[in-house]
Amino acid sequence: MMRKVVLFMIVFASAFSARAQQDAMFSHYMFNTQSINPGYVGSREVLSVMSVIRSQWINFDGAPRTQTLSINSPLFNDQLGFGFSILNDKIGPIKSTNFALDLAYHLQVTQSGHKLSFGIKGGGNAFSSDFSMLDLDAGDPDQIDPSFSRDVRRKFLPNFGAGFYYNTTKWYAGLSIPNILEKEFDQSQRHYFAIAGALFEINRDIKLRPSLYLKMTKNAPVNLDFSAYAVFKDLFWLGGMFRTAMGRIIPTGKIGGGLGLMAGINLNENIAIGYSYDYSVGNTTFKYNGGSHEILLRYDFMFKKKDIIKSPRYF
Secondary structure, rough: OOOHHHHHHHHHHHHHHHOOOOOOOOOOOOOHHHHHHHHHHOOOOEEEEEEEEEEEEOOOOOOOOOOEEEEEEEEEEOOEEEEEEEEEEOOOOEEEEEEEEEEEEEOOOOOOOOOEEEEEEEEEEEEEHHHHOOOOOOHHHHHHHHHHHEEEEEEEEEEEEEEEEEEEEOEEEEEOOOOOOOOOOOOOOOOOEEEEEEEEEEOOOOOEEOOOOOOEOOOOOOEEEEEEEEEEEEOOEEEEEEEEEOOOOOOOOOEEEEEEEEEEEOOOOEEEEEEEEEEOOHHHHHHOOOOEEEEEEEEEOOOOHHHHOOOOOOO
């Protein structure tokens, strides 16, 4: 027990002293594009409601727990997109609840369905930390630093962001900065994201969907996520993912990574359910946890004018 608490405090302190990456992490990033790029909202031409629940580092004290709910829809003949999202993220004694409104403009580039979108995001983060909740287990109560018993901080931190998103029926790419303002209060800093993905038809029944995700910020290595899954008869999918630092194929003790599996099913043209499991590789924490679980649930409300479109929306 004490070893886990000490290990958590080391990891936690290191993250703050280095001002390292702090944005919430998802394995289902290829479905959860709205969380990082406001240009995405409305691009699927349906009213989409999605929730992602992630439990990271199972059996590790103070491990991250993240839940998100998002809604996005096209407006005014599909030229505008609107979205709202809420994300709750808890890591040990720190809790963040982020609210965001998204607005996107979609410009049709070609008659074959190519669109270039620009989006803006506005909202804020309700940040709180309560170090008095930590069980320091020092043995002698007189040896515990009294500052921990009254270190409680709360503040609402407004922010805004922007992003570009280009999509077709076969591939997509995007660049974004979801939170432009850096905040000293919670030691947060600006993150830059690049995403890309494609759809390849192997045969009539099998399609392959690879995707790439890059996250960049100062004082930290560039994070690279690569995933690929096969879609069978437009009904269910199965695949894997790989996470590491840019320039390192094999994660190391100083720069860790992860491996994972993902699967899901389209229950009908409206409802999709997905699950992923990933396991830390290379870093210190992997010795003390049972991996990370993530569940995705999405419901698409079809507009009447879109009812005749029966093909799934992969992006």
